[in-house]
Amino acid sequence: MPEVRNALAPAAVAQARPQLQIDKVFKRFGEGEGAVVAVDHVSFDVHPGEFVAVIGPSGCGKSTLFNIIGGLLDDYNGNVLVEGDRVAGPHPAIGMVFQEESTFPWRNVLDNVAFPLELMGLPKAIRTEQARHFIELVGLAGFEKRMPSELSGGMKQRVSIARTLVSKPHILLMDEPFAALDEQTRLLLGDKITQIQQELQQTTLLITHNLTEAVQLSDRIVVMTYRPGRVKRIVNIDLPRPRTSDVVSSDAFGHYVAEIWADLREEATRGMADTEQRTRGARGHG
Amino acid sequence: MAEGRKAGRALPIAVGAGTIVAVMLGLEGLLRVGLINRFIVPPPSEVLLSFGRIIDEEDVLARTWETAFEVLVSGFFTILIGVPIGAALYRWRTLRAAIEDWVAAAAAAPLVLAFPLFLVMFGRSATTVIVMSAITGLAPMILKTTEGFAGTRQVLINVGKSLKMSDRQMFWKILLPSALPLIFTGVRLSWTFVLISVVGIEFLINLGGLGQLINDLAERYDLPGTYAAIGFVVMVSVIFFVALERLESWLQPAR
Numbered sequence: 001m002p003e004v005r006n007a008l009a010p011a012a013v014a015q016a017r018p019q020l021q022i023d024k025v026f027k028r029f030g031e032g033e034g035a036v037v038a039v040d041h042v043s044f045d046v047h048p049g050e051f052v053a054v055i056g057p058s059g060c061g062k063s064t065l066f067n068i069i070g071g072l073l074d075d076y077n078g079n080v081l082v083e084g085d086r087v088a089g090p091h092p093a094i095g096m097v098f099q100e101e102s103t104f105p106w107r108n109v110l111d112n113v114a115f116p117l118e119l120m121g122l123p124k125a126i127r128t129e130q131a132r133h134f135i136e137l138v139g140l141a142g143f144e145k146r147m148p149s150e151l152s153g154g155m156k157q158r159v160s161i162a163r164t165l166v167s168k169p170h171i172l173l174m175d176e177p178f179a180a181l182d183e184q185t186r187l188l189l190g191d192k193i194t195q196i197q198q199e200l201q202q203t204t205l206l207i208t209h210n211l212t213e214a215v216q217l218s219d220r221i222v223v224m225t226y227r228p229g230r231v232k233r234i235v236n237i238d239l240p241r242p243r244t245s246d247v248v249s250s251d252a253f254g255h256y257v258a259e260i261w262a263d264l265r266e267e268a269t270r271g272m273a274d275t276e277q278r279t280r281g282a283r284g285h286g
Numbered sequence: 287m288a289e290g291r292k293a294g295r296a297l298p299i300a301v302g303a304g305t306i307v308a309v310m311l312g313l314e315g316l317l318r319v320g321l322i323n324r325f326i327v328p329p330p331s332e333v334l335l336s337f338g339r340i341i342d343e344e345d346v347l348a349r350t351w352e353t354a355f356e357v358l359v360s361g362f363f364t365i366l367i368g369v370p371i372g373a374a375l376y377r378w379r380t381l382r383a384a385i386e387d388w389v390a391a392a393a394a395a396p397l398v399l400a401f402p403l404f405l406v407m408f409g410r411s412a413t414t415v416i417v418m419s420a421i422t423g424l425a426p427m428i429l430k431t432t433e434g435f436a437g438t439r440q441v442l443i444n445v446g447k448s449l450k451m452s453d454r455q456m457f458w459k460i461l462l463p464s465a466l467p468l469i470f471t472g473v474r475l476s477w478t479f480v481l482i483s484v485v486g487i488e489f490l491i492n493l494g495g496l497g498q499l500i501n502d503l504a505e506r507y508d509l510p511g512t513y514a515a516i517g518f519v520v521m522v523s524v525i526f527f528v529a530l531e532r533l534e535s536w537l538q539p540a541r
Contacts, residue, residue, distance in 0.1 A: 096448040100441040
């Protein structure tokens with residue numbers, strides 16, 4: 001059985017300076033009795049080239065954390081540091097991939113992917129060349145002139161990923177990018193993400209509630225508690241790289257899933273009970 | 287397969303045309319046996335024959351151009367004024383809360399009845415027709431524009447924010463393209479209102495294009511000519527809206 005350790009990174013990673021530091025981040029919504037603490041003193045680091053997943057049940061503040069790190073929510077306590085800069089608004093070193101389908105329906109694949117380069121004011125020839133490179137990287141060569149309405153959900157999400165990667169962010173931040181996809185597509189896209197991450201040595205932070213996806217892709221997994229969202233523990237995933245979706249059939253994979261599920265089950269059960277109680281309360285008041 | 291698709295498209299058109307022919311034949315029959323008074327409704331065959339006559343004698347083509355000119359000018363004014371107002375209502379929520387209901391109410395108001403007021407202001411001229419029609423078409427343009435901007439998906443706005451886009455870039459590169467389909471719906475609705483208004487006001491003040499022609503022919507009690515002129519207006523409006531639809535799909539490839 002593989003060793004499941006708490007907050008222990010491999011030596012090489014631990015020695016490197018963190019590229020992303022989440023330090024005692026705290027976020028509360030509302031005031032008084034109705035106030036909800038979404039994120040409660042969450043701290044962890046992400047090192048260069050590392051793939052870290054944040055996993056937790058619904059309502060654990062994952063999306064709030066995503067919005068804080070991405071700079072979409074700047075009213076928070078604590079610090080999010082990107083290469084030493086405190087995040088207060090979208091940071092140029094961070095590229096975001098969203099859970100919802102986010103391609104621009106009025107632009108074809110090539111123009112979608114080239115969009116960030118257009119904003120940078122690069123000449124069209126350079127934009128096209130760079131966009132084509134990333135379209136090929138995500139496996140969509142030949143679809144450059146297609147409109148998003150002509151693509152499947154998985155292809156659209158790959159367009160979004162290529163659009164984010166084209167601006168060469170130092171940190172790739174993804175919020176459940178495969179949530180709307182079926183399991184098989186999710187596994188195959190996981191392979192693609194692993195391949196890209198290895199090829200670009202891309203520092204990546206993935207927010208997810210999907211256990212197999214987190215274990216398949218990550219070097220470390222941050223397990224969150226149900227409301228208020230705190231770090232329950234950090235698990236190192238010592239599965240060999242390069243990794244493919246074949247890893248899901250290995251014993252080691254199964255053990256990691258079982259270990260993390262033991263933690264998550266407790267939190268998910270608490271979350272479910274809380275939701276039921278609030279639903280009952282709302283009906284009682286209604 | 288392609289032939290099957292072609293046949294699939296042709297069938298509804300054939301059924302539509304067949305229905306019109308059947309109704310006309312039925313009407314002709316009822317008029318000929320005297321079940322419908324031909325002093326109220328002229329036989330379709332006479333109406334059909336009058337088309338050539340009104341084109342030759344009543345200068346229909348020049349009148350069509352006159353009406354079309356008024357429609358185009360009024361229509362462009364509705365876009366020119368309506369889109370910025372719609373965008374402003376989206377941008378300033380208080381303004382939207384304050385006047386959106388009034389704009390919606392204005393869409394239902396019979397502004398055409400205010401024609402004596404406009405006659406006093408602008409005289410019996412094409413300006414009156416254009417100003418009144420532009421005002422009539424403004425409300426749907428404003429409402430659909432606001433709806434289009436407000437309907438922009440939050441995730442697209444977040445993409446823009448994550449790319450540190452300025453407000454100006456956000457407007458031109460995300461909000462406006464996202465709102466375009468509903469703005470086009472606004473254009474179609476607004477120009478429908480404008481066309482009805484132009485012909486109606488031409489009829490009311492007995493000035494200008496096809497509306498005045500209908501008025502003239504009705505006053506001469508030339509019933510087949512009147513119905514032929516009405517048929518001509520219907521034909522022009524059908525061609526006009528088919529052209530608008532084509533323009534829309536050309537400007538916005540498959541979304």
